[in-house]
Amino acid sequence: MIIRLIKTRLAARSTAAILLLVAVLGMVFLALAMRLASVQETDRQYRQLEGLLDTVESTLQIACFLRDRELAGELVAGLMQNSTVAAVTITADDQVLSRAGESNRAAQSGDGQPEENRAELSRTIRSPFDETKIVGGIRLIPDRGVIRQEVMDSTYFVSVLLFVQMAIIGLGTAIIVVRLVTRPIARISRRLHRLKAETGEQLALPRGNEDDEIGQLVNDVNAMIDYLIQILGKERKLRLQREVEEKKFRTIFENAETAIFQVEENGRLTSFNPAFLRHFQVSEKDLHGKPQLTLYDLAGGQATLLREQVEACRRNRTNRELEFNVAEDPTRWLHLVLSYLDENLLQGVANDISERKLAEMDAERRATTDSLTGIGNRAGFDNRLARLVRQSQQRNRHFALMMMDLDFFKEVNDTYGHQAGDAVLVAVATTLRNAARKTDYVARLGGDEFVLLLDDVDSEEPATRLAEKLLEDIAQPIDIGNGVSASVGASIGIALSNREESVDDLISRADAAMYRSKQEGRNQFHTG
Amino acid sequence: MVRRLFFILVLAGQLCATSLAQEEGLVLIANPESGIKAMDRDTAINLFMGRFKKLPSGITALPLDLTGDRETFYRQLVNKRLPEINSYWARLVFSGRASPPRQIETPEEVLEIVANNRGAIGYVPRGATDDRVVVLADLFALTERDTAP
Secondary structure: OHHHHHHHOHHHHHHHHHHHHHHHHHHHHHHHHHHHHHHHHHHHHHHHHHHHHHHHHHHHHHHHHHOOHHHHHHHHHHHHOOOOEEEEEEEEOOEEEEEEEOOHHHHHHHOOOHHHHHOOEEEEEEOOOOOOOEEEEEEEEEOHHHHHHHHHHHHHHHHHHHHHHHHHHHHHHHHHHHHHHHHHHHHHHHHHHHOOHHHOOOOOOOOOOOOOHHHHHHHHHHHHHHHHHHHHHHHHHHHHHHHHHHHHHHHHHHHOOOEEEEEEOOOEEEEEOHHHHHHOOOOHHHHHHOOOOEHHHHHHHHHHHHHHHHHHHHHHOOOEEEEEEHHHOOOOEEEEEEEEEEOOEEEEEEEEOHHHHHHHHHHHHHHOEOOOOOOEOHHHHHHHHHHHHHHHHHHOOOOEEEEEEEEOHHHHHHHHOHHHHHHHHHHHHHHHHHHOOOOOEEEEEEOOEEEEEEOOOOOOHHHHHHHHHHHHHHOOOEEOOOOOEEOOEEEEEEEEOOOOOOHHHHHHHHHHHHHHHHHOOOOEEEEO | OHHHHHHHHHHHHHHHHHHHHHHOOEEEEEOHHHOOOOOOHHHHHHHHOOOOOEOOOOOEOEEEEEHHHHHHHHHHHHOOOHHHHHHHHHHOOOOOOOOOOEEEOOHHHHHHHHHHOOOEEEEEEHHHOOOOOEEEEEHHHOOOOOOOO
C-alpha cells in the first residue's frame, strides 16, 4: 500500500526520500550526540565523584589514621547515598576498614570500553598530621549503568526533538510538493486528458505557474498542439489532393482504350485495366476460372515470343516494343510496349492496332501481288528471294529457283486478243499455284514470264518432278471464252542455290537453263 | 568591644606561649617504669592523637594534656592550631574509637599523675620536671628519624 503510494505519488516519493535522508542524518547526529554526551557525562560524573572525595577527605584521613571502622562505615554509607557510586572500599594499612556495594557491577557494565581504565577512582589517604605518611586508601567504583541512564535521559530530549523535526519536515514536504508540484501537474494532466487537441483547443495555463517550469511545460504542450494541428491540416489537404488525383488516374486507367498492366518476370499479372481484358480477349469467366492469370497463358502460340521480350526488357532495362497477334487470330493485332519498373516487375501498355496492321498487310500484299493473276509480282519475288538467300546462308539450307516462259503466248495474244492472253496467264497462274507446295512461292515477273521458289530442297529432284508435272498440266488446252481453247507450252530452267553463289549468278544460271529449253525445242526443262 | 577583648586575649596568650617555649621549652615525660627511655615524633603523634592505645613497651597509654600549654604543644607536635585539634576530637565524639587526652590544669598535677601511672605520658615546661619522671624528649629536638629504644 505504502510502496504503491510511493510509486504512484510524487509527493509521497519526495516525502519518503526526504524523511529517509532526515532519519539517516538524524540517526548519525543522534549517535554522535550520544557518544559525546556519554563522554561528557562520564567526565562530569568523575569530576563530581572527585569532588565528593575532596569533601570527605579530611574525615577520611581521620578514619584511616585512627583505623576507625565506625567513622569509615559512616563515610562509606554517605558515599553510597550518591546514585552514581556502585562500590566503595576504605582501607588502612592493607586492612579493609569498610566496604559497600558490588564491585563487579562496574566491570559488568564496563563492556571493555576504553573508559575501563577509569572504572574506579582510588586515592591514597595521608595522615592528617603528617603529609608524608600514608595511612590508608579509598577505592570508589562508579555505576556506569547510572551514567548510561543519565546519557539516555539527556539525549532523550534530542531524540524527541529529532522525531518532531522529522514529522514536521515530512508533513511540510508532502504539503509543499502537493501544492507546488503534484496538484498543478495533476490539474494539467486532467485537462490534457479531456483536451480535444485535434480541434486546436489549447491547454489553460494554471494561475501562479505562468513563469515557472509548469508554465513552460504548458506553453510547450500548446506549441506542440499548434504545430501538430498545422501538420494535420497540411496532411489532410495533401491527402485530399492525392485522392482527387488518384481518382483521376484511376478513371483514366479504367476507361483507357489502351491496355495497361503490370507483369512479373514469371508472367503473373499483378494489375490490369478493363481495356487489357478486352484487348487480350479475356472474359469474366476466364478471370474467375483461373487461380492466377499469366500473360503467357493469354498469349497462346506467342508465349515464347512474349517470354523472350519480357526477359530482354528485364535484362537490358530498356523498353521493348513489339506487335503480335492475339489468340492466333490473324485479324487481331496488338502493339505492345514493355517498360522496366524494377527487378521483377514490368509495365506493359498495349494498343489495338488490328486496323492499321491489316491495312498495312493489305498494302504490302498489294505491292507484292500481280493484280491480274493474284500470284506474286516482281517486287514480291525479290523480297522472297532475298529472304530465302538470307535463310539459306543462316541455316545452311538450299532452295531451288525455277524460271518459266510460256511458248506460243505471243501467238495466242495476237490471234485472240489481249483478253484471251490474260485468260491464259490467269489459268497458268492457277495451275502453278495448284501444283506448287504451300511453302513454295509463285510469281509472274511480267508478260508470260513466271517464276517459282522452292524452299528447303537439297537436290534438284523435287524441282524436276514439279517441272514435269507443270509441263504436262500447262500443255492442256485452256478455255479462253466463247467456247474457244488455246494451247500453250512452257520452257523451264531450274537452278539449285549454293552458298558461295551470288543471287545474280543464280538467276543467270536459271535463265541460261530456260534459254536452253527454248533453244532445244520448247516444252521441256533443263537444270543449270 | 568583644573583638578587641578577643584580640587582646589572643595576643596575650601568644606572648605567654612564646616566652614559655623560648625560655622553658616543653618536654615529654613518662613514668620511669614505663619501659621507654625516649620517643620519636611519630610515636608521640600516634599516642596523643589517639591512634595508638599502647606505649611501644606494651603498657596501655594514658596521654595527658596540660591545659595552658596545649596551644604550644600541638603547634610544635603537628603544626596545627588548637581549634583544628578541637575539631578533630569533636568528630570522634560519637565513634568512641578514640578519646582526647585528659585535661590537666597544672604541671604539678601532670607530674603527680605521671609519677603514679606507669602508662601515663605528658608534657611540662622543662623547668618543672623532677626525678619522679623521665624526660623522653625535648619537643624541639624531636625528629622523625628518632627511634624508640
